[in-house]
Structure formats: structure tokens, C-alpha cells
Amino acid sequence: RYFFGGGGTTPLSQSKSTSSSSSVGLYSLEGLHQPSDFIQLSKQAMHQCDTLRSYLYSITTANSDNGDIIHPVEILHSLDDISNIVCSVIDAAELCRSTHASSAWRNAASESFRILSDYISQLNSDVSLYSALQIVVKSKDTLTSEEWRMASSLKAEFERDGIHLxxxxxxxxxxxxxxxxxxxxxxxxxxxxxDCGTKNVTLKKDDVTQIIPLHYLPPTSPDEGSTISISTDESTILNTLLRHSHDPKLRKDVYMEYNKSIAxxxxxxxxxxxxxxxxxxxxxxxxxxxxxxxxxxxxxxxxxxxxxxxxxxxxxxxxxxxxxxxxxxxxxxxxxxxxxxxxxxxxxxxxxxxxxxxxxxxxxxxxxxxxxxxxxxxxxxFNLEKLVQKGMTKLVENLFGIHMVEVEMSPYERWDIEHAGTDDESNHGGKNGDGVRKFEFHHDEEGPLGTMYLDLHPRRGKYVHAAHFTIRCGCKPRPQFSSENKKKQHQLPIVALVCNLASRSDDINTGGAILxxxxxxxxxxxxxxxxxxxxxxxxxxxxxxxxxxxxxxxxxxxxxxxxxxxxxxxxxxxxxxxxxxxxxxxxxxxxxxxxxxxxxxxxxxxxxxxxxxxxxxxxxxxxxxxxxxxxxxxxxxxxxxxxxxxxxxxxxxxxxxxxxxxxxxxxxxxxxxxxxxxxxxxxxxxxxxxxxxxxxxxxxxxxxxxxxxxxxxxxxxxxxxxxxxxxxxxxxxxxxxxxxxxxxxxxx
Ligand SMILES: [Zn+2]
Structure with a gap:
């Protein structure tokens, strides 16, 4: 998905306070209180976009008949609105399906993701949206450099699938x-x-266990007396052997089999x-x-x-x-x-x-x-708490003069508990334990800058790599036009930083998570x-x-x-x-x-x-x-x-x-x-x-x-x-x- 892929919002507006008001849903977005809301929001988003599409369709036909009726920049902003509406839901769905503790939430988010991906392909091949964009492209001379960048990037994304043919x-x-x-x-x-376990490297057992104790080896490795067979799918084990074995013959065997796999x-x-x-x-x-x-x-x-x-x-x-x-x-x-x-x-x-x-x-x-x-x-x-409180906080303060402040969360907005908003918190280490944390960013002159969630500890069903997810993209208020003003206020970004740290915050032995x-x-x-x-x-x-x-x-x-x-x-x-x-x-x-x-x-x-x-x-x-x-x-x-x-x-x-x-x-x-x-x-x-x-x-x-x-x-x-x-x-x-x-x- 390109044109409309990857970040934004509109039907979901940010909550004004951090209190546990019932209107605040998952990720502090409105209207997201239970898994089925994802489907509901997807339908709403598609409906809103369809309205904008017919509006754009009507004005582009009017434009070609009667000359300049609509400002090209307004067309550009309407196209951005469409992208914003879809992204606000699909980006939240992407984070949810990758990290939510509850499988019901994950499934609903996956379904929403699928529905909206299909819808995005429709948008990418919508000829009338492309003709609307052409009006903007033709007025290049009147655009600011940012507007032109927006127009030309949309044009390239549309044409990547041949809409102009x-x-x-x-x-x-x-x-x-x-x-x-x-x-x-x-x-x-x-x-x-x-290779689904069909390819193995056979090695001398003693040579292997010198480096990796037997109980760390996968139980599926066939044990044949003095030799042992390790599947070429066991990347971590084989790479450990490559790094640590003093035996060139063993390293060669491992290297050759591993690098001839997945033929x-x-x-x-x-x-x-x-x-x-x-x-x-x-x-x-x-x-x-x-x-x-x-x-x-x-x-x-x-x-x-x-x-x-x-x-x-x-x-x-x-x-x-x-x-x-x-x-x-x-x-x-x-x-x-x-x-x-x-x-x-x-x-x-x-x-x-x-x-x-x-x-x-x-x-x-x-x-x-x-x-x-x-x-x-x-x-x-290193100590996680020090990294957050003294490292990251100090870094943004010194470099940019930005205050990064931890704030309380409503139970409805977090995703580290199976049943958000209920008493069942079996899946995390208590209210201030291992769960998700929330930080607001603020600058004295620029005002509020946005929200960052930290979700740093492993959980069943959670994405296993480190990543930055955009839940909602930021953008400036939309300039005034004759028609209805869609974005009066600055849309503040919401992001989530997802990791899987090995150590836990509630580990008493280490006094908090260590890194x-x-x-x-x-x-x-x-x-x-x-x-x-x-x-x-x-x-x-x-x-x-x-x-x-x-x-x-x-x-x-x-x-x-x-x-x-x-x-x-x-x-x-x-x-x-x-x-x-x-x-x-x-x-x-x-x-x-x-x-x-x-x-x-x-x-x-x-x-x-x-x-x-x-x-x-x-x-x-x-x-x-x-x-x-x-x-x-x-x-x-x-x-x-x-x-x-x-x-x-x-x-x-x-x-x-x-x-x-x-x-x-x-x-x-x-x-x-x-x-x-x-x-x-x-x-x-x-x-x-x-x-x-x-x-x-x-x-x-x-x-x-x-x-x-x-x-x-x-x-x-x-x-x-x-x-x-x-x-x-x-x-x-x-x-x-x-x-x-x-x-x-x-x-x-
Ligand atoms: Zn990166």
C-alpha cells in the first residue's frame, strides 16, 4: 500500500485530558472501546472517504466545465484528508494486531487491516482521484515547495501501478x-x-556441547550416539557455533550447510x-x-x-x-x-x-x-529507569528544550492487559508494573508536540522485534478555504515504541529492568x-x-x-x-x-x-x-x-x-x-x-x-x-x- 499507506487520523480525535473518561479508548483514541469497534471504525472511515471522493469527483468535473472553481491546494488537502482518515484506523490496527495482549483485539484489528488494505487498493486505482490530482499538478507554479512535494509524491505513487495508462x-x-x-x-x-527441518548438519556431539550445553539444544535434534544432527533452521545455534568453535572443520560443515539451505x-x-x-x-x-x-x-x-x-x-x-x-x-x-x-x-x-x-x-x-x-x-x-528518566528525558530537554513527561493512563487506552478497563490484569505485573507507559512532549514556545507510548517487555502474541509504530501522524491546521474547514487544530502525533527487553521491571533482584x-x-x-x-x-x-x-x-x-x-x-x-x-x-x-x-x-x-x-x-x-x-x-x-x-x-x-x-x-x-x-x-x-x-x-x-x-x-x-x-x-x-x-x- 503506498498512496494512502502508513499513518494518520480524523474520525478518531485525541482525548483532551488523561483522566479515565469513558470516551477515551485504546491508544487514547475515541470510539475504540471493544474489538468490534475496529470494524465499525473501518466502515465509518470508508464512508467518510467515499463522501470526499464524490465531492472531489463533482468539483473536478465542474472545474473542467467552468474553469477555476476550486483552489488546487484545497484538492491537495482533500486528498490528504482521505489518506488521513484511512491511516488513522489502519495504523492503529497495525499496532493492535502486532502487540495487543488479547487475541480478540488482535483478530479484530487484523480484519480491519485486511478490509482497509483492500480499500486502499481501490483508492490507488481511482481514476477520478488521479484526475483531481492532475488539476493540482498543472498549477505547479502557484504551489509552495511543500505542496509541490506532496503533489509530485502522490503522482509518483499513483503512477507506480499504471493509473495513467x-x-x-x-x-x-x-x-x-x-x-x-x-x-x-x-x-x-x-x-x-x-527448510521445515528437512536439512541437518551432523556434528560430533562433544564438539557441540563444548560450546552449547546439551539442554540448550532443541529437543528435536536426533541424538545418534557420538554425533548430533542440528536443523539448518536453527539460525541462532548455528551462528553461535560459527562464532565460538575453535574447530575449523566443524565451522566449515556448519557454514556450508547453513548457506546452502532454503535452495x-x-x-x-x-x-x-x-x-x-x-x-x-x-x-x-x-x-x-x-x-x-x-x-x-x-x-x-x-x-x-x-x-x-x-x-x-x-x-x-x-x-x-x-x-x-x-x-x-x-x-x-x-x-x-x-x-x-x-x-x-x-x-x-x-x-x-x-x-x-x-x-x-x-x-x-x-x-x-x-x-x-x-x-x-x-x-x-544499564538501568531502564535511568535511561528513560535521565537519558531520554535529559536528551530532549538539552537538545531541543522539550519536556518529556510521564502521564497516567486510563485503563481503556492500554493494550498490555487482556481485558482493558476490567479488573483482570493477569497479563502484566500490576498497574505500574511491566506494562505500557505514556509520555507527553511539550515545548514552551511550540506548545504540545504529541504522545509517545513505551511498550518494552515481551508478551504472548506480541511482535518480537524492536519497532516504532505511528498510531497517528501529526500535521498543521489546514489553511482557510471557502468550504468547511476540516482540520482547525494542529493534529498531534501519537507513536508507540515497541521492544522486547529480556529483563523485567518487577525483577526484585536487579531493582528494575536492566539493559x-x-x-x-x-x-x-x-x-x-x-x-x-x-x-x-x-x-x-x-x-x-x-x-x-x-x-x-x-x-x-x-x-x-x-x-x-x-x-x-x-x-x-x-x-x-x-x-x-x-x-x-x-x-x-x-x-x-x-x-x-x-x-x-x-x-x-x-x-x-x-x-x-x-x-x-x-x-x-x-x-x-x-x-x-x-x-x-x-x-x-x-x-x-x-x-x-x-x-x-x-x-x-x-x-x-x-x-x-x-x-x-x-x-x-x-x-x-x-x-x-x-x-x-x-x-x-x-x-x-x-x-x-x-x-x-x-x-x-x-x-x-x-x-x-x-x-x-x-x-x-x-x-x-x-x-x-x-x-x-x-x-x-x-x-x-x-x-x-x-x-x-x-x-x-
Ligand atoms: Zn530504523
Whole structure:
């Protein structure tokens, strides 16, 4: 779903108080009190949209007959209203079906999601909406740049499915598009299912149990005396063995079997490449990448993606070589001259030796720093309450002057109890226990900014990854027009930050939930997305916060991760025992960029692979048209890319049959690195105390990583615009120049 997909509201308005008034329903939305309300609200939303559609239909016909009757900008806002009405329900449904404690709620939300997804496809192919948009597009000269961005992004989204084509061609496009979707679904299903236990690695039992105690192994592993068979679907176990086993033979066996699994996806992928290519050329694009990239930062130009990736390759080359040489040196020391692969780093060596060297380096660092009270990196724990109260709260206050205040919730608005609003709270740890929490954001001049819920602990039936969900997008009040004013007040965003922390708040032994350093980093990442939503002030909800191009949208979240590596910030959230040991913080920070060369090289390789599969570009810049994409064999090409970039590869393996991003990002995987580069550039140029004065010049000196001046700049030049402004311009404004990869590999 694109045009009308992903964030908003209208029939559901925000409650004015936080009291337990009976009108406040789930997520503090009105009209959402019981599971069946989801269906009711979906019907209402569709009815409201249909009214707006006929209104738009009548005015567009009137416009063509009698000249200018309706203001083009009003058409644009009506289109945004339609999107807003649908998104307000479907986004709430998306969060509910992924996280609600009650299966009745989850089922109703899934049903609502299905109904509205179908309705969205109808909207995306509504020719009269498209003609209404054409009136706006024709008056480009009278539009503000944000209005034009809205109009052109809607146009691109409409045309992605061929609405501008003649009727019979449109039908053909629909058929091709359905084919693409079913292949995408099949690929993802195969990734999730794995080989359904049909493929095993057989290993010596003693070798395995040295690393993983028998009782941690799945009970289904057939026990055959001195050997044991482990299913290739057991990713965690196999990857643990790859990282920790000193036996090269075992690592090789595990690596080969694991990376030859899900072979069924090879055919699916090849069919998908062909199907996407056919669909895109039918729509008039040169290839799928061209279609995908047109409304991204690179503006449809895969050459730019390639230049970026090649630049990054060059910058990181020396670091990559040094790291690989180090691995080879250590491998020779550890394995001696006995192995046949003595002089090369094999694919199954990389996870093991990087892990070994990292632990060794951390230990050395620790000894250098004196080791204080003898703490080790693995002992590092942070306190959730400190992260929320002293970390996040302080961060938004210092950076932006924003107050983040925890407020009470009505029992009706929470989703961590099976029967909200009743006494049955069996599913969580009491009223202030492990459940959902609610925070309001407020700025002295800007006024209220929105609401963030935190839902951080695992629950039966809950989404297992970390994510930021938009429940409602924000947008500015709608400008006055002659007709009825739909949005008189600022629509404030409501977001939810969802995680599954291993430790619980009611754990008496630890005095509250404790976090690993990785969990701190993850929470800050998602908090970055939440702030993007909460701090944006766009005229259209369709352009609010995170609804920005995907090659830019990870910039604020990657940016926030940097605080997890900043001693000044870590001291705020560290347990007091750690504060006594300065060495441990320095050790932690020094491990951050270990094997960065290898990590980034791997990501570049995957991004190049993704571009090549769905585009017309092959590595080293030579342009080749894919005459017949079905002749293109992905495994051979995967091997070739490894060879060209000196990355170890094992003959016949096809890790990419597990690479779900080929489906979800197809031709957009580079966006992950793209955003990382921007985030680090902003961090080094504007925030990092060590470099900001050097890079930004004397006038810009400061000694505070949470500098209000730089925070305000980030807000007013970037976050406030959400997706309403060209990210290239926003980045230039924040940095004072175009972003670049020059210092990406420098340690600072
Ligand atoms: Zn993210």
C-alpha cells in the first residue's frame, strides 16, 4: 500500500485530558472501546472517504466545465484528508494486531487491516482521484515547495501501478503486479519457514556441547550416539557455533550447510527478478530499480547509488585489508601450518576470528586502563529507569528544550492487559508494573508536540522485534478555504515504541529492568524514529515525520544511536558501580569500530548485489541492459561479486536465499548505508565534541554533545520538515555543505 499507506487520523480525535473518561479508548483514541469497534471504525472511515471522493469527483468535473472553481491546494488537502482518515484506523490496527495482549483485539484489528488494505487498493486505482490530482499538478507554479512535494509524491505513487495508462494496459499491469506480490510473499514465507527441518548438519556431539550445553539444544535434534544432527533452521545455534568453535572443520560443515539451505528460494528469486522487470518496463521504466528509486533521494538515478557505493568501497579499502591481514595472522598462530587453507581467510573463519580478536582486544584495553574494580565488558548493564528518566528525558530537554513527561493512563487506552478497563490484569505485573507507559512532549514556545507510548517487555502474541509504530501522524491546521474547514487544530502525533527487553521491571533482584548495551542502542535508535514523528510540523499528514524517502529515513535513528557510545551520555544512565570504573567506559567505546572495515564491506557487497539484481548496473560502473533477466544466475553473480571485492566466499553457497531485504527493500538496500553516512557526518560535524570545533570552525565551538544550539539546528533544519522537504537540501542546511563519505572511516 503506498498512496494512502502508513499513518494518520480524523474520525478518531485525541482525548483532551488523561483522566479515565469513558470516551477515551485504546491508544487514547475515541470510539475504540471493544474489538468490534475496529470494524465499525473501518466502515465509518470508508464512508467518510467515499463522501470526499464524490465531492472531489463533482468539483473536478465542474472545474473542467467552468474553469477555476476550486483552489488546487484545497484538492491537495482533500486528498490528504482521505489518506488521513484511512491511516488513522489502519495504523492503529497495525499496532493492535502486532502487540495487543488479547487475541480478540488482535483478530479484530487484523480484519480491519485486511478490509482497509483492500480499500486502499481501490483508492490507488481511482481514476477520478488521479484526475483531481492532475488539476493540482498543472498549477505547479502557484504551489509552495511543500505542496509541490506532496503533489509530485502522490503522482509518483499513483503512477507506480499504471493509473495513467489506457484501460487494457492497466489490466495487464495489475496482473503483473499481482504476480510480483505473490512471489514476494512466497520468498518471505520460505525465509520464515526455512527448510521445515528437512536439512541437518551432523556434528560430533562433544564438539557441540563444548560450546552449547546439551539442554540448550532443541529437543528435536536426533541424538545418534557420538554425533548430533542440528536443523539448518536453527539460525541462532548455528551462528553461535560459527562464532565460538575453535574447530575449523566443524565451522566449515556448519557454514556450508547453513548457506546452502532454503535452495527453493533460488527459483523464486529468479522469477521475481523477471516479474519485477516486466512490470517496470510495462510502466515505462528501464528497470525495477528505476521505478523504485524515482521518488528517493537519488531521484531515480541508480548511477548515483553506484557512485556512492564505489566511493565508500575506496574509502574503506585500506581498513578492510588491514583487518583481513590481522585475521590471517591470528589464524596462522591459532591453527598452525597444519590446515590446507592455511594461507587464506575462509568464509567460515570470519565470524570466529573477528569474535576472538575482539574479546582479546577488550581484555587488553581493560588491563591498560587498570580495570578498576575488575569489571568486564560482559558485566556491563544499564538501568531502564535511568535511561528513560535521565537519558531520554535529559536528551530532549538539552537538545531541543522539550519536556518529556510521564502521564497516567486510563485503563481503556492500554493494550498490555487482556481485558482493558476490567479488573483482570493477569497479563502484566500490576498497574505500574511491566506494562505500557505514556509520555507527553511539550515545548514552551511550540506548545504540545504529541504522545509517545513505551511498550518494552515481551508478551504472548506480541511482535518480537524492536519497532516504532505511528498510531497517528501529526500535521498543521489546514489553511482557510471557502468550504468547511476540516482540520482547525494542529493534529498531534501519537507513536508507540515497541521492544522486547529480556529483563523485567518487577525483577526484585536487579531493582528494575536492566539493559545490555545493545538494548540501549536499539532503544535509542527507535527513539530517533519517534522523535522524527513527534518533532515534525508538516502541512500534510502524508509527509509527516518518518514518511520520508527510505534512503533518508534512517538518518535520525542512526544519529540517536551515537549517544549510546558517548561517555557523557553513558554516565547519565550507568549504574553507580560502573561510574567508579572509568576504564570500562573507554573500553566499551573503543570496541565500537572493531572490524568496521569488514562490516561495511559486507553491507556494500549486499547493496551492490541488490542494485544489480533489480537494476541495469553491474559493478565497476559498466552499464549493461539486462536483455533477459531470467538468464541471470544469482548464485554465480553473488560469487563473482565476492571475488571482485576480495571477500571470502565458499563455492556453491547462496546466503542470499535468506536475504529478506531483497523483497522488502528491492533496489533500496543501499539506503541503510546512505542514512548511516549522513548520521555520522552530522554527528561528527555538529555534535561530537572532539571534532565539531575542528570541522565547523572557530565560531561553532562547543563542548557539549547535547548542545542546544546544534539540537535546535537539527530540529529546525531537518526534523521539523518530516518528508515535506528534499532531504538533500535539509542535509545541506544542517551540515553547511553537501554530505560526504570523507570521514566515514575515521575514528573520532
Ligand atoms: Zn530504523
Amino acid at each position: 489506457p484501460q487494457d494496459q492497466r489490466q495487464h499491469v495489475r496482473m503483473l503486479s499481482n504476480n510480483v506480490v505473490s512471489l514476494e510473499t512466497l520468498f518471505m514465507e520460505n525465509v520464515t519457514k526455512g 527453493s528460494n533460488l527459483d523464486v528469486l529468479h522469477a521475481l527478478i523477471t516479474a519485477r522487470h516486466e512490470l517496470s518496463t510495462e510502466l515505462g521504466f528501464t528497470c525495477y530499480a528505476h521505478r523504485f528509486l524515482q521518488d528517493k533521494m537519488v531521484g531515480g538515478d541508480s548511477k548515483q547509488v553506484n557512485i556512492f557505493l564505489q566511493n565508500l568501497l575506496k574509502r574503506g579499502d585500506e581498513m578492510y585489508r588491514r583487518e583481513m591481514e590481522m585475521i590471517l595472522r591470528v589464524k596462522k598462530q591459532v591453527e598452525g601450518a597444519s590446515g590446507s587453507d592455511y594461507n587464506v581467510v575462509e568464509a567460515w573463519d570470519v565470524p570466529f576470528y573477528t569474535n576472538l580478536i575482539k574479546s582479546h582486544q577488550a581484555l587488553q584495553q581493560q588491563q591498560q586502563h587498570g580495570g578498576g574494580n575488575g569489571m568486564h565488558l560482559s558485566d556491563l548493564q 545490555s548495551h545493545g538494548e540501549v542502542e536499539t532503544l535509542l535508535h527507535e527513539f530517533g524514529h519517534a522523535l522524527h514523528s513527534l518533532l515534525s510540523r508538516t502541512s500534510f499528514q502524508h509527509l509527516s515525520g518518518t514518511r520520508a524517502p527510505i534512503d533518508f529515513v534512517e538518518t535520525p535513528s542512526h544519529f540517536m544511536e551515537h549517544f549510546a557510545w558517548e561517555p557523557q551520555f553513558l554516565r547519565l544512565i550507568a549504574p553507580s558501580s560502573m561510574l567508579l570504573d572509568e576504564g570500562i567506559l573507554s573500553t566499551l567505546v573503543s570496541t565500537r569500530y572493531a572490524f568496521r572495515g569488514i562490516d561495511v564491506r559486507t553491507q556494500i557487497l549486499y547493496a551492490l548485489f541488490d542494485q544489480a539484481l533489480f537494476g541495469t548496473f553491474y559493478p565497476h560502473g559498466q552499464q549493461q541492459q539486462q536483455q533477459n533477466p531470467s538468464l541471470f544466475h544469482s548464485t554465480q553473480f553473488f560469487a563473482l561479486l565476492h571475488q571482485q571485492h576480495n571477500v571470502p566466499y565458499a563455492e556453491g553457497t547462496h546466503w542470499h536465499t535468506r536475504f529478506g531485504h531483497l523483497v522488502t527493500y528491492g533496489a533500496g538496500y543501499y539506503g541503510y548505508l546512505y542514512s548511516q553516512v549522513f548520521a555520522l557526518d552530522i554527528w561528527k560535524t555538529r555534535f561530537a565534541v572532539a571534532t565539531s570545533d575542528v570541522v565547523a570552525g572557530d565560531d561553532d565551538k562547543h563542548d557539549d554533545v547535547m548542545s542546544r544550539r546544534e539540537g535546535t539546528r537539527l530540529w529546525k533544519d531537518m526534523l521539523i520538515h518530516g518528508g515535506g522537504k528534499d532531504p538533500n537540501v535539509m542535509l545541506r542546511d544542517v551540515l553547511g555543505r553537501a554530505p560526504n563519505v570523507d570521514t566515514f572511516f575515521d575514528r573520532a
